[in-house]
Amino acid sequence: MTARSYKVARHVFTLESDLNIDEGLKNYTPFAVPASESAPAVFTLRIVQFTSPIEYTEETRQDEEGQQIICGRTAGRQSVFEFTLTHKHAGTLVCDEGYKNSTLYLTDFAPRFGINNALMVLYALATAPLGTALFHSAVVEHGGYGYMFLGKSGTGKSTHARLWLENIENTTLLNDDNPVVRVLPEGIRVYGSPWSGKTPCYKDESHPLGGIVLLEQAPFNKIRALRGIEAYAAILTSISGKRWEKSIADALHVTENAIAMGARVWNLQCLPDADAARLCHEAIKVR
Amino acid sequence: MKLKEGFVLRDVCGEQVIMGEGIGALDFGRLLCLNETAAFLWKKAGEQGDFSADSLTDALCAEYDVAHEQAIVDVNAIVDEWKKVGVVE
Numbered sequence: 001m002t003a004r005s006y007k008v009a010r011h012v013f014t015l016e017s018d019l020n021i022d023e024g025l026k027n028y029t030p031f032a033v034p035a036s037e038s039a040p041a042v043f044t045l046r047i048v049q050f051t052s053p054i055e056y057t058e059e060t061r062q063d064e065e066g067q068q069i070i071c072g073r074t075a076g077r078q079s080v081f082e083f084t085l086t087h088k089h090a091g092t093l094v095c096d097e098g099y100k101n102s103t104l105y106l107t108d109f110a111p112r113f114g115i116n117n118a119l120m121v122l123y124a125l126a127t128a129p130l131g132t133a134l135f136h137s138a139v140v141e142h143g144g145y146g147y148m149f150l151g152k153s154g155t156g157k158s159t160h161a162r163l164w165l166e167n168i169e170n171t172t173l174l175n176d177d178n179p180v181v182r183v184l185p186e187g188i189r190v191y192g193s194p195w196s197g198k199t200p201c202y203k204d205e206s207h208p209l210g211g212i213v214l215l216e217q218a219p220f221n222k223i224r225a226l227r228g229i230e231a232y233a234a235i236l237t238s239i240s241g242k243r244w245e246k247s248i249a250d251a252l253h254v255t256e257n258a259i260a261m262g263a264r265v266w267n268l269q270c271l272p273d274a275d276a277a278r279l280c281h282e283a284i285k286v287r
Numbered sequence: 288m289k290l291k292e293g294f295v296l297r298d299v300c301g302e303q304v305i306m307g308e309g310i311g312a313l314d315f316g317r318l319l320c321l322n323e324t325a326a327f328l329w330k331k332a333g334e335q336g337d338f339s340a341d342s343l344t345d346a347l348c349a350e351y352d353v354a355h356e357q358a359i360v361d362v363n364a365i366v367d368e369w370k371k372v373g374v375v376e
């Protein structure tokens with residue numbers, strides 16, 4: 001087996017496979033680490049060819065824009081995640097308890113989609129007890145701080161990030177879809193990742209978190225600060241997890257509480273225009 | 288009645304909040320804030336398993352210095368709210 005190791009937000013994970021999957025791993029290149037730095041890994045994923053269906057009982061499923069994840073368990077109590085794209089099977093992930101060792105049975109249909117989904121699921125679950133959260137968010141860097149834009153699908157997270165790039169000087173894109181946030185003794189940091197949605201922006205960089213903005217479409221631009229439970233509610237739905245598994249829910253809750261109380265959080269009702277970016281920047285920039 | 292499976296009481300930034308986390312509760316889609324009395328009753332309801340407004344009223348009177356009639360009113364208001372939002376069955 002060929003082993004490759006990657007470090008994302010300072011957590012190392014290892015892939016083992018004999019399949020020809022190099023083409024599907026290009027987004028991981030900036031995160032590659034040599035074998036000498038590969039221990040200890042938070043998880044190891046073995047990728048093999050899918051040959052026959054895996055039997056499991058469905059627990060729940062999520063469906064977003066034709067991308068589906070069916071979650072369940074085998075008779076032997078292993079967690080199963082089946083990934084389909086436009087209802088075609090891309091792969092099935094079977095995990096041991098704690099998500100340390102898993103196997104992805106990959107079809108030839110959409111290997112990149114299957115690998116990315118399996119790694120995102122494993123990353124979110126294996127790092128949950130480590131004060132780490134995989135977010136659904138677009139993130140820009142400005143003045144040495146990371147600013148995260150959250151919102152439901154189609155709200156305009158990427159659009160708002162682009163408006164910052166176009167209208168706020170010295171702004172760069174850190175990640176467009178799935179950044180990682182860590183609660184550390186020195187503070188909260190946001191990290192780039194190999195997962196960035198439709199925008200190829202795979203940066204092994206990190207910045208102290210400057211602020212989190214929950215976006216909402218409106219016929220005007222208005223921003224207000226969120227505190228306590230409002231801040232918690234704003235970030236809750238943007239964090240990937242498996243809430244129906246108690247140990248994961250408990251761990252994420254600790255991280256979410258720490259972020260809600262330690263980060264600056266806002267709600268921005270906005271139009272997709274330059275004024276929205278300027279108003280937002282003026283309100284939230286770290287001075 | 289019983290607390291519906293999948294609903295948990297958590298401390299969110301210092302407040303007592305019911306969240307839907309289990310299979311079947313994932314679509315709850317909101318955070319239900321409880322005052323001190325409601326949080327106490329939620330914990331008691333969980334301990335009792337199969338509970339009623341009467342059994343919770345007894346628990347409330349045993350813990351707090353409250354008139355029985357007032358306790359009945361308070362418990363019923365809280366339990367009605369739980370029924371309305373669908374966290375008990």
